[in-house]
Amino acid sequence: MLFDVLAEPTRRRILDLLLERPHPVGELTARLGLTQPGTSKHLRVLREAGLVQVRIDAQRRWYELCPAPLAEIDTWLTPYRRLWAGSLDRLEAHLDTMEDDR
Amino acid sequence: MLFDVLAEPTRRRILDLLLERPHPVGELTARLGLTQPGTSKHLRVLREAGLVQVRIDAQRRWYELCPAPLAEIDTWLTPYRRLWAGSLDRLEAHLDTMEDDR
DNA sequence: CTCGAATATACCTCGATAGGAATATACCGG
DNA sequence: CCGGTATATTCCTATCGAGGTATATTCGAG
Numbered sequence: 001m002l003f004d005v006l007a008e009p010t011r012r013r014i015l016d017l018l019l020e021r022p023h024p025v026g027e028l029t030a031r032l033g034l035t036q037p038g039t040s041k042h043l044r045v046l047r048e049a050g051l052v053q054v055r056i057d058a059q060r061r062w063y064e065l066c067p068a069p070l071a072e073i074d075t076w077l078t079p080y081r082r083l084w085a086g087s088l089d090r091l092e093a094h095l096d097t098m099e100d101d102r
Numbered sequence: 103m104l105f106d107v108l109a110e111p112t113r114r115r116i117l118d119l120l121l122e123r124p125h126p127v128g129e130l131t132a133r134l135g136l137t138q139p140g141t142s143k144h145l146r147v148l149r150e151a152g153l154v155q156v157r158i159d160a161q162r163r164w165y166e167l168c169p170a171p172l173a174e175i176d177t178w179l180t181p182y183r184r185l186w187a188g189s190l191d192r193l194e195a196h197l198d199t200m201e202d203d204r
Numbered sequence: 205c206t207c208g209a210a211t212a213t214a215c216c217t218c219g220a221t222a223g224g225a226a227t228a229t230a231c232c233g234g
Numbered sequence: 235c236c237g238g239t240a241t242a243t244t245c246c247t248a249t250c251g252a253g254g255t256a257t258a259t260t261c262g263a264g
Contacts (some may be wrong), residue, residue, distance in 0.1 A: 007109040008252080019181055025211060036247055040140075057220055059210040059261050067186040069181060076114075077176060079121055081146040110222080127241060140223060142242055161231050161240040 002072055005049040010034065012043050020063035044101065066088060104174055107151040112136065117167065120154060141173050150204035 006012060008034060017031060027054055029039040043063055046052040050069045055062040112134060119125055119133060145165055148154040152171045155162040165191040168172060 001109070001111065003105065003109040003114075004251095007103070007105040008263065009103065010252085015182075020109075026209095036211070037213080037255080039146075041252080044212080061211065065185070066183040070182050071186055073175065074179060074183065077172060077179075080167075080169040080172050081176065082119075083167065086171055112222085128239095137224060138241070139225085139243080143222080146242080198238065 002049060002069060005045055005051065008042070008045075010038075011046060014039075014042055014046060018045065018063060018065040022055070022062045024060045024062055026060075028063065061072070104151055104171055105135055107147055107153065108175070110147075112140075112145065113148055116141075116144055116148060117153065117156060120167040125155070126162045126166045129163075130165065 013032060014028060017028060023031075025036065025039055025043065028043070029036045034038060035041075043052065046063075047054065051066055052063050053066050055064065115134060116130060119130060125133075127138065127141055127145065129140045130145070134141060136144075145154060148165075149156065153168055154165050155168050157166065
């Protein structure tokens with residue numbers, strides 16, 4: 001389940017790094033302070049969840065973000081969103097941000 | 103971390119049940135098909151995460167939803183939301199729903 | 205074809221946690 | 235005060251997953 005994938009702090013850090021730009025495994029390993037196999041294993045989980053995609057370039061693997069599955073989380077939040085205080089304001093702020101981007 | 107709390111399927115089911123209306127522990131136990139201690143344990147985790155609140159009525163404990171902490175998830179999603187395909191439409195659909203409620 | 209670089213996989217260990225059974229606690233009715 | 239009901243806590247066990255080390259794989263350079 002997607003929530004399990006995101007429950008891991010290191011994996012969220014990886015997503016955050018990929019938010020910036022695609023990274024090869026070595027760079028992720030360095031920035032995370034993990035061992036290389038550790039990084040690869042998290043990347044595998046993220047890949048299987050459809051949250052990242054690989055672009056092969058010789059021996060280098062460029063990992064890039066695939067945010068689409070996160071929509072599932074957003075959907076799950078929907079019935080709760082209308083309940084929490086100030087939700088309307090926050091949601092409108094979101095939409096305003098998006099409108100600006102057009 | 104909040105994601106860990108939500109990673110547990112049973113806990114998400116509890117939240118779903120509480121979305122409907124507050125429940126005493128016994129009812130939750132019955133509807134979940136768990137043992138009573140099992141239910142109590144999950145409720146404790148949810149309580150410590152601030153996701154539920156208890157209203158004591160004699161020996162009965164009515165658990166009710168506190169959706170506020172879920173805003174944290176929503177905040178985390180924000181930078182990703184603008185990336186996934188169709189996000190604008192979905193977000194607008196959300197907002198339309200909310201507008202209808204006013 | 206060989207060497208080295210970049211990444212993936214296999215295997216092991218350890219800590220966290222869900223689940224159950226037994227027990228403790230709190231509170232009402234009588 | 236006593237018995238029973240509703241819930242919480244404790245203890246135990248089995249499972250899962252993160253992290254590490256060692257090893258396999260793949261590919262380019264020369």
